[in-house]
Amino acid sequence: MHVLHVVGARPNFMKAAPVLRALAAHGIQNTLVHTGQHYDAAMSDVFFQQLEMPEPDCNLEVGSGSHAQQTAAVMLAFEPVVIERQPDLVLVYGDVNSTLAAALVCAKLAVPVGHVEAGLRSRDRTMPEEINRLLTDQLSDLLFTPSADGDENLLREDIDPAKIHLVGNVMIDTLVRLLPKAEAHIPADLPQPYALVTLHRPSNVDDLPWLRELLDTLVELSQQLLVIFPVHPRTRQRFSEVGSSSNISARLRFLEPQPYLEFLALQQRAALVITDSGGIQEETTYLGVPCLTVRENTERPITVAQGTNQLVGRDLARLRKAAAEILEGGRKEVRNPVPLWDGHASDRIANIVVRRQAWLKAR
Numbered sequence: 001m002h003v004l005h006v007v008g009a010r011p012n013f014m015k016a017a018p019v020l021r022a023l024a025a026h027g028i029q030n031t032l033v034h035t036g037q038h039y040d041a042a043m044s045d046v047f048f049q050q051l052e053m054p055e056p057d058c059n060l061e062v063g064s065g066s067h068a069q070q071t072a073a074v075m076l077a078f079e080p081v082v083i084e085r086q087p088d089l090v091l092v093y094g095d096v097n098s099t100l101a102a103a104l105v106c107a108k109l110a111v112p113v114g115h116v117e118a119g120l121r122s123r124d125r126t127m128p129e130e131i132n133r134l135l136t137d138q139l140s141d142l143l144f145t146p147s148a149d150g151d152e153n154l155l156r157e158d159i160d161p162a163k164i165h166l167v168g169n170v171m172i173d174t175l176v177r178l179l180p181k182a183e184a185h186i187p188a189d190l191p192q193p194y195a196l197v198t199l200h201r202p203s204n205v206d207d208l209p210w211l212r213e214l215l216d217t218l219v220e221l222s223q224q225l226l227v228i229f230p231v232h233p234r235t236r237q238r239f240s241e242v243g244s245s246s247n248i249s250a251r252l253r254f255l256e257p258q259p260y261l262e263f264l265a266l267q268q269r270a271a272l273v274i275t276d277s278g279g280i281q282e283e284t285t286y287l288g289v290p291c292l293t294v295r296e297n298t299e300r301p302i303t304v305a306q307g308t309n310q311l312v313g314r315d316l317a318r319l320r321k322a323a324a325e326i327l328e329g330g331r332k333e334v335r336n337p338v339p340l341w342d343g344h345a346s347d348r349i350a351n352i353v354v355r356r357q358a359w360l361k362a363r
């Protein structure tokens with residue numbers, strides 16, 4: 001059996017790595033296609049190294065652009081690859097533009113698609129990722145969900161229950177495997193306590209007056225504790241537009257985007273994480289680290305219901321208050337672990353793929 005995997009952007013890599021391994025252990029032939037949506041070494045190459053992923057078999061080198069440009073560029077470059085390689089199944093990951101573009105190509109070529117991390121919904125269609133999630137799930141033949149709310153969302157959208165498989169969280173597979181290694185990547189001079197911040201969503205960083213206010217709030221927080229902020233390239237561009245400089249405050253430390261192990265080490269030791277990322281909401285829940293999400297909604301409600309995550313929305317007073325409560329020791333009661341976030345989600349995916357081989361071929 002031949003499975004072709006499509007990755008494109010940073011959050012895809014930690015999801016695909018364990019699935020590639022689990023399928024290889026079953027003797028399945030893997031082909032890895034990198035769309036090139038993320039292309040900086042710090043956003044891509046270093047993840048391949050640290051996650052011990054095979055080199056991509058091909059790189060479509062689509063780069064950046066508007067949503068339509070990026071999605072169309074992946075489709076145009078990916079279609080001939082699928083025709084030439086003739087996979088029995090294409091696996092797509094997460095909710096980035098590359099995910100939807102690849103699923104759409106396969107659906108039109110009648111090649112079976114599996115979506116890893118299916119069923120997540122923020123119910124906010126202003127998010128490009130929500131559009132990617134909704135459409136990818138409609139086009140997929142196998143839907144691998146990380147938590148039971150994903151199954152419920154898919155059933156509500158009339159997806160055939162026979163296609164839905166609750167397998168758990170593949171990103172946690174990677175975390176479980178690499179957490180022991182992350183220990184060695186803690187900077188020697190790291191003072192305690194500190195807050196860790198990441199922001200890259202257009203809703204936070206493309207709205208410049210709001211970004212300015214957010215930065216002012218972080219400067220204020222940095223009077224209480226060190227604030228460490230690895231800066232995504234999109235956010236870095238916006239910083240230059242709001243006139244922020246790297247020495248805005250001695251205790252607000254901007255870093256380059258961090259490799260996987262370094263960032264995991266930073267998360268694990270943080271007193272508090274402030275983010276708008278999806279994956280970090282899940283990782284902090286697993287690690288038991290308090291997380292404040294600067295968004296009005298989340299496609300990962302289980303991290304709020306059962307984990308350490310709190311949504312603070314676009315409300316800086318709420319952000320300040322929640323941060324103060326955490327720093328005073330008011331940690332949220334958590335009901336960990338989330339079922340099936342156990343390091344074996346990718347094994348479950350591999351078993352299902354093997355079991356459904358004949359069905360995939362006959363489809």
Ligand code: UD1
Nearest residue numbers: 009010011037038039040043064065096097128129233234
């Ligand atoms: C994409 C995903 C988002 C995910 C994020 C993780 C979509 C719609 N968005 O957002 O869901 O959370 O990746 O990082 O797919 N850039 C670089 N170097 C790179 C990549 C990007 O400088 O290697 C800059 C470019 O100026 C680019 C901008 O970052 O225009 C945004 O990149 P893009 O891939 O469009 O979206 P992200 O914001 O990274």
